[in-house]
Structures are given as C-alpha cells and as structure tokens.
Amino acid sequence: MLHRLTAQQIADLTWTVRPEPVLGPPLPSPVIADPTFLPPDQTPDGLWHLWAHSLLGLHAYRSADGITWRSSGTVTRNALRGHVVADGPGYRLSYEKTRLFMPLGLPWSSWIESRSSDDLESWSQPTVLLRPCLDWHVRGRDRAVSNPCLVPQPDGTWNLYYSAGLTQLPDCGFPEPTYIGVATGPGPDGPFDPLPEPLLGPGDGPASLCAGALKVLACADGWVGFQNAITWDGTHSGSEIWVLGSKDGRAWTVLSDHPALAPTGSGWMATHVYALDVRDTPVGPRMYFNARDAYHWTRGRERIGLATPAM
Numbered sequence: 001m002l003h004r005l006t007a008q009q010i011a012d013l014t015w016t017v018r019p020e021p022v023l024g025p026p027l028p029s030p031v032i033a034d035p036t037f038l039p040p041d042q043t044p045d046g047l048w049h050l051w052a053h054s055l056l057g058l059h060a061y062r063s064a065d066g067i068t069w070r071s072s073g074t075v076t077r078n079a080l081r082g083h084v085v086a087d088g089p090g091y092r093l094s095y096e097k098t099r100l101f102m103p104l105g106l107p108w109s110s111w112i113e114s115r116s117s118d119d120l121e122s123w124s125q126p127t128v129l130l131r132p133c134l135d136w137h138v139r140g141r142d143r144a145v146s147n148p149c150l151v152p153q154p155d156g157t158w159n160l161y162y163s164a165g166l167t168q169l170p171d172c173g174f175p176e177p178t179y180i181g182v183a184t185g186p187g188p189d190g191p192f193d194p195l196p197e198p199l200l201g202p203g204d205g206p207a208s209l210c211a212g213a214l215k216v217l218a219c220a221d222g223w224v225g226f227q228n229a230i231t232w233d234g235t236h237s238g239s240e241i242w243v244l245g246s247k248d249g250r251a252w253t254v255l256s257d258h259p260a261l262a263p264t265g266s267g268w269m270a271t272h273v274y275a276l277d278v279r280d281t282p283v284g285p286r287m288y289f290n291a292r293d294a295y296h297w298t299r300g301r302e303r304i305g306l307a308t309p310a311m
Contacts, residue, residue: 001280002217007224007245011255013309015287021268021303022288023061023069029054031302033274034081034147034213035288036093039066039281042086044119050288051093052304053080058095060120066286067306075115075123081147081163081213081275085188091117092188094129094160096146107141108175112148112162114189127189129160136179136198137164146177147213147275150188151223151249158185159216159249160192161225167202167210169230169237171295176230176239178202178210182250195250200227205254206242208232213275214244214252222247226260226287228274236295238263239272241287261289261307268293268303285309 002010025032037050048066051058057077061069075082075093082095094114100106111131115123132143147163163177180200183192200211207229215226225244230237240259244252261273269291276289287307294300 002219002224002278002285003280004220006221007219007243008255010219010224011243011245011260013260013311015260015307015309017261017269018067018306018308021291021305022067023050023052023304025301025303026054026056026059026071029056030297030300031055031290032059032304033290033302035275035290035304036083036277037066037279037286037288038084038086038091038120039279039286041282049084049120050304051075051082051084052290053082053095058082066281066283076126083148083150083215083277085150085152087116087152087188089118091120092150093117093123094148094150096144096148097126108144108166109142110144110146112145112160114148114150129190130162130183130192130194132164134164134181134194134196136181136201139165139167139178142166142175144177149213149215151216151218152188153249156186158188159183160185160190161214161216163211163213164198165210167230169209171236172300173297176210176237177212180211180214180227199250199252205229205244206231206240206259209237212239215275215277216249217278219245221245223249225252226276226278228276228289237272239274239292241273241276241289261287263291268301269305271295271300274302284311
C-alpha cells in the first residue's frame with residue numbers, strides 16, 4: 001500500500017489507465033472534473049463514493065465496484081474542485097465556492113469552504129476555510145483560492161494545501177491556478193493561517209505555465225504529492241501528473257524525469273490530464289483523474305478516468 005512506500009518508490013510506480021473513462025459529464029455540462037473519492041472500507045454503506053464537479057455544481061456518485069457509477073445528487077451549486085477526507089467517525093468535503101461557474105470572461109471570485117457529514121448523505125452548513133488574502137491570490141480583477149486538500153499532521157494540526165491565482169490558457173479560453181500554497185490550522189475547520197509565500201509556482205519543476213493543483217499523502221519517509229502541472233510549449237497548453245516528495249510538507253522535489261500520467265494525443269485523454277485523487281483501497285491503490293479531449297472550452301469535453309499501479 002502507498003503509505004508503506006517511500007515517496008521515491010511511489011514515484012517509480014507505473015500507472016495503467018483503464019482504456020475507457022468511468023464517468024462522463026452530465027447534460028448540459030461539457031465537463032465532469034476534479035474527482036475525489038472514498039473506497040468502500042471507509043464508507044458507512046460499504047460502497048465506493050465519488051464527488052466531481054460539472055458546470056452545474058458539485059455532484060455525488062456511488063458505485064459497487066468503483067467503475068460503474070450512478071448519480072446520488074448534487075451537494076452544492078456553483079462549487080468545484082472538491083476533496084473529501086474521513087475525520088474520525090465523520091467526513092469533511094471541502095471545495096472551491098464561487099458565485100458563478102461559467103467561462104464567460106467575467107471577474108472570478110472564489111473561496112474555500114467545507115461541509116461535514118456523518119453518513120455521506122446529509123451535509124452541514126458550510127464553514128469557510130480560506131478566502132483570498134495575499135497578493136499572489138489576486139490577478140487583475142480575479143481573486144481565487146481553490147483545489148483544497150486537507151491533510152492531518154502527526155501533531156494533531158491540519159494542513160490545507162490549496163491553489164491560488166489564475167493564469168489564462170489562450171488555446172483553451174479559460175484560466176488555471178497559478179500557485180500552490182499551504183495554510184495551517186489547529187483542526188479541519190481551522191482557522192487556517194496561510195504561509196506568506198507559495199510552495200510552488202510557474203517555472204518550478206515541470207510547471208512552465210502555472211502550478212495547477214497538488215494532492216498530498218503521508219508516506220513512509222514523509223509526504224508524497226501528485227501535481228497536475230500546467231505547461232505551455234509556445235503554441236498549446238498541456239497538463240500532466242507528476243510525483244513530488246517532501247520531508248516536511250513544504251519543500252517539494254520532483255522525483256522522476258517523466259510524468260506518472262500524460263495526455264495521449266488522441267481520444268478522451270488527447271490534450272490534458274488534470275486534477276486527481278489517489279488513495280489506498282481494498283483492491284490496491286487507485287487514482288481517479290479527469291482528462292480533456294480538445295483545447296478550447298467550446299469544443300473539448302472532460303471525463304473521469306481510472307489508473308492503477310503495478311505493485
């Protein structure tokens with residue numbers, strides 16, 4: 001299992017993608033994106049649970065096998081980029097909240113909030129975890145913090161990894177997060193105090209255009225991070241999943257000279273492999289991710305795929 005491996009051993013894994021996506025976008029949305037999930041040994045009903053967003057909001061799904069999914073409703077509208085964590089007997093679902101999620105060229109304003117649940121069906125009223133409050137959270141008229149990843153620490157405190165700022169992808173017609181930062185708090189509801197400087201930004205490692213997002217897991221020698229780094233080759237943007245390691249959860253090093261997952265150039269993974277969630281499960285480690293099949297938002301579609309490693 002991943003928590004028994006070092007960060008380098010995790011970076012050396014070879015991931016195999018299931019040929020077809022496991023989840024497509026709900027009409028009329030062209031995307032289903034940024035999956036987060038719980039395996040059946042961590043859920044009250046013994047089923048797989050997954051959350052992902054469309055243009056309509058943050059949706060919940062259930063599955064008996066983690067492959068064939070059925071919708072179980074919408075958690076909240078105008079929300080995206082969720083992350084779920086089991087916290088004792090309960091659960092917390094954090095996400096980016098905004099007033100309107102449409103690529104219409106309007107100023108973007110978002111914050112991170114979370115809801116708690118005992119049964120993954122009824123959710124509490126939201127608690128705000130973080131609002132844009134630092135210079136690098138703001139770009140022009142846009143104010144954005146997103147892609148939460150709540151991680152408990154050995155001393156009982158919590159880290160909130162998050163993305164911030166926005167950089168436009170000219171070929172896609174929408175922006176992606178520029179920086180990755182971390183905020184610290186005494187519990188999963190905060191209050192969270194962000195470090196003044198980002199952990200990762202443009203030009204750090206493979207992220208030539210912007211940092212994208214980071215999902216962090218404990219491992220045998222510290223912490224491992226899965227980053228979907230956003231690139232620019234002078235003509236087109238791209239996104240790949242890279243594996244990073246850290247001893248303290250703050251200073252990160254890229255651990256391989258090639259990505260764990262990359263676009264295929266054709267099919268449903270043609271242009272971008274985006275945000276992900278990866279966890280140990282009763283059937284071995286699984287990574288759910290979303291991928292894009294064309295560049296511009298008016299033509300491309302995003303679907304969710306499944307990758308597993310050779311252990």
